[in-house]
C-alpha cells in the first residue's frame with residue numbers, strides 16, 4: 001500500500017497517473033495548500049519542503065518527495081514504464097526527467113504565478129517566465145518530431161511527468177498555445193485518453209479543495225508577502 005499526499009496541481013497529478021498506470025494500491029491524503037496544511041509540523045516531518053506530492057511506501061518504509069523522484073522510485077519498484085536497460089536509454093531517461101523537473105515545471109510554475117497572481121508592475125517577470133516556458137515546451141515539441149514518446153519506443157515515466165504539466169499549457173501560455181506544439185499535443189491527447197489518466201483527472205471528485213485564491217490562501221502560498229509587508 002502507498003500513502004499518497006496530494007492535491008490537484010500538476011506535480012501530484014503526474015504521480016496519480018503513475019500510480020494508476022501501475023495499478024498500485026494507494027490511499028489518498030489530501031493536503032489543502034490554500035488552507036496552509038503543507039506548513040503543519042506533521043506534514044513537514046514527511047516533506048521538509050512543505051509541498052505535494054509525497055508518498056510513503058508502506059511495503060518498504062520509504063518516504064519519497066519531489067514528483068519525478070517519486071516516478072523513478074515507483075518505476076524501479078515495479079520494473080515498468082522504463083526504457084531499455086542500456087546506458088544510452090538510461091541517459092535519455094535521466095536527462096528528460098531532470099529537464100522536466102528543473103526546467104518545464106519551475107518555469108511553468110513561475111509563469112503562472114506572475115501571469116495570474118502577482119501584483120503590478122509585473123511586465124518584466126511575466127515576459128521572462130512566459131518566454132522561458134514557451135522555450136521549454138518548444139524543445140519538447142521539437143524532440144517529439146518523428147517520435148511517439150519522449151524516450152525510446154514505449155510509454156515511460158517521462159511521458160507521465162510531461163502530462164502533468166502539459167494539462168496546464170493553455171492556462172500558462174494562452175488558449176491558442178497548442179497550435180505551437182502539435183507533437184506535444186498529439187502525445188498529450190494520447191495519454192489523456194488512457195483509462196489511468198481519466199481516473200487521475202477524476203480525483204477532483206474525491207475531495208473538495210479550497211478553490212479561492214483569497215488573502216488566507218495568498219498568506220500560505222506566497223509566504224514572501226509577510227516579509228514584504230514588514
Ligand SMILES: N[C@@H](CCC(=O)N[C@@H](CS)C(=O)NCC(=O)O)C(=O)O
Pocket residue numbers: 009010011012033038050051052053065066067068101105220221
Ligand atoms: N519539485 C517539487 C515541487 C512541488 C510543488 O511545487 N508542489 C506544489 C503543487 S504543484 C505545492 O505543493 N505548492 C504549495 C506551496 O508552494 O505552498 C515536485 O516536483 O514535486
